[in-house]
Amino acid sequence: MGPISEFFSIQNTEYGGRACFSNTALARGTVILDADECLGESISYEFRKEICHFCFLYNYGKKMKWRIGAFEMEQLEPGTNWKGFRGAGLWFCSQQCRDAFLRQEHVVELIQGYENLLHALQITQKSGSPQKTDEQKLNSFLISSELIDRQWEQLQENWIKHVLRLKPNKRILQCPHITEETYCCARSVCTSLFQLKHLDSTSLTKRSFDVLQSNELSKISRFPILLSFQIAVYQVLYILLPPSLHSQLSVPLFRHIMGTEYGNAFGIWQAGESIDDREYLGYRLIPQASFFNHSCDPNIDKIANGRKMSFILNRDVQPGTQLCIAYNCNLKLPVADRRHVMKENWFFDCLCEKCSSELQTIHKCLF
16 A cells, blocks of 8 residues: 555554554654544534534534525635525535635535535425334344445345436435435445545545545444445435545445445544543544554544644554554543443453453452
């Protein structure tokens, strides 16, 4: 894949998987990676009006003041009728952030995708609640990679072929009921498709995304209902994406986007609060920053500053040291509770040095 940083390299580990190891001796305070390019991102629907959709500033319950209107869209694409434009569900903390968002190349494609999804959600919300899903039944399926593949093959052989036989104005009737959850997920995938379309194939973000590990099987095995949820999100996108982005949507790419989000995405969190009290505001996928493993005694601190995420050493390290961050876990919890969090959310049994040491201490006390 090529180097991500001059300070570390990605290597296979003796216990399986990959990790980041320092190339040289590094001093505390070294910024080993600055990452400001998200591939996909999703703002929680609950906080959509309180978070800047460019810099992720959270306004503590106060609504953001700046939006995109028909006037701005007409400046971006003169000659197009933007009457009835709803703002695409985007809110900004300042004119500067709004204008920075609008300066992205080809951004009209992304905004149109967002607008289509928002319009469909609003129609759904006015039409009332759908028939309730039998979550217990959907979560009772025994998941295997063969079952997942078969479900996607059936979608392609049956639903997609049926949709393609319909006239364009009839296809909208095949769109599943859109919930706030499917809306937010579809927006994130829409963003990923937009970025992947316009990223240079040799860019670090693209190369990193291509080789990210997919946790599709692990996550769906833990929560089988996610399979039907993902298929519904795909159907929503298949019906609603504008042609410029629809051409990017394929089942293999969609599955890789969804599979890599699980276990690799970084949370967008309220700043200035303890880990137990802060609000979860959404998530973003930063591929080049997704190769750091977890430790309950990390040697890297993550510092979010607007769109940029900086990874900074909190101690001196020697050459060949594994560089680790802390995933979203209260590191003051007892070892059993920390390991439970890791198992439930990231599907591994944490055996970092801190956990191993504490487990040995407990074992000695018992025996």
